[in-house]
Amino acid sequence: MGPAGRKSINENLPKIIKKKKIDFVILNGENAGDNGVGITKKNFQEFINAGADVITTGNHVWDEKEALKFIDSEKRLLRPQNLNQGSPGKGYGIFHSKNNKKVAVINLMGNIFMKKSEDVFQEAKKFIETVKLKKDADFIVVDLHGEITSEKMAMGYFFDGKATMVVGTHTHVPTSDHRIMEKGTAYQTDVGMCGDYNSVIGMNRDNSLKKFLKDPSAVRHYPALGEATLSGLMVVADEKTGLANKIEPIIFGGSLENRI
Ligand SMILES: [Fe+2]
Numbered sequence: 001m002g003p004a005g006r007k008s009i010n011e012n013l014p015k016i017i018k019k020k021k022i023d024f025v026i027l028n029g030e031n032a033g034d035n036g037v038g039i040t041k042k043n044f045q046e047f048i049n050a051g052a053d054v055i056t057t058g059n060h061v062w063d064e065k066e067a068l069k070f071i072d073s074e075k076r077l078l079r080p081q082n083l084n085q086g087s088p089g090k091g092y093g094i095f096h097s098k099n100n101k102k103v104a105v106i107n108l109m110g111n112i113f114m115k116k117s118e119d120v121f122q123e124a125k126k127f128i129e130t131v132k133l134k135k136d137a138d139f140i141v142v143d144l145h146g147e148i149t150s151e152k153m154a155m156g157y158f159f160d161g162k163a164t165m166v167v168g169t170h171t172h173v174p175t176s177d178h179r180i181m182e183k184g185t186a187y188q189t190d191v192g193m194c195g196d197y198n199s200v201i202g203m204n205r206d207n208s209l210k211k212f213l214k215d216p217s218a219v220r221h222y223p224a225l226g227e228a229t230l231s232g233l234m235v236v237a238d239e240k241t242g243l244a245n246k247i248e249p250i251i252f253g254g255s256l257e258n259r260i
Helices: 002-020 041-050 066-070 120-130 149-159 205-212
Strands: 026-028 054-056 092-096 102-109 139-145 165-169 186-188 230-237 244-252
Touching: 002 041, 002 230, 002 244, 026 139, 041 054, 041 066, 054 102, 102 120, 120 149, 139 149, 149 165, 165 230, 186 230, 186 244
Parallel strands: 026 054, 102 139, 139 165, 165 186
Antiparallel strands: 092 102, 230 244
16 A cells, blocks of 8 residues: 555565465555555566565556556456456466466456446356366465455355455455355455555545545545555465465554564
8 A cells, every 4th residue: 555555565575475485475556556546567566576476456456557558568467357348457367386386366356336347256257167276276366356345255155165265355454354264265354455554544544534524625645654564364275175274364563463
């Protein structure tokens, strides 16, 4: 989330990867830009340099216009698979982890209280009919970028036993319902943001409050710049089944209670 979130990723992600011996990192980068929306090529490259393997996005994917261009030549940048037809880029890909396993990553966007897009459950169905766990990929990760918890939880059950993990993004607040579901898929309704939590979902709190109060001196939202909390989820998965063995939230720095 904005400059504060980028700083935390750049400083802390390499250390966490090393400490926890992490083989594959997925980062949602749709709020990386200086204004807290969109992602530039420079932001993308910084995340790759910090150790990210794939960058997912969401409703703000095109807010930095250059993303419309560089997404076609950069397959590690994903946009939601169910964006309206004709959108540039791709919604999923199969990548290689540091330990040379095939990891399929799909980015989906919810339909409720979000920008209009294709039916997210139909797209999820099409995807899982095409990419099967242990046949086409060793592990499958789903980033469901969505506003409401019910849609995300239902998607968790849809993929239970078929994907390694289903993780929600977009609300910018980590939920404490992380668990391994009955058939072995790791799940968390929302992983939270890497950003300054003394804010309104990463945006300057005074200005945001003015907007809610309809104060005429309110300006366009801009990011809060205090120390960020890096918020993530680590999953250990079984190479034989592709399903989750262990799930552990990572909350580091800033104002949230740390868990690492
Ligand atoms: Fe979003």
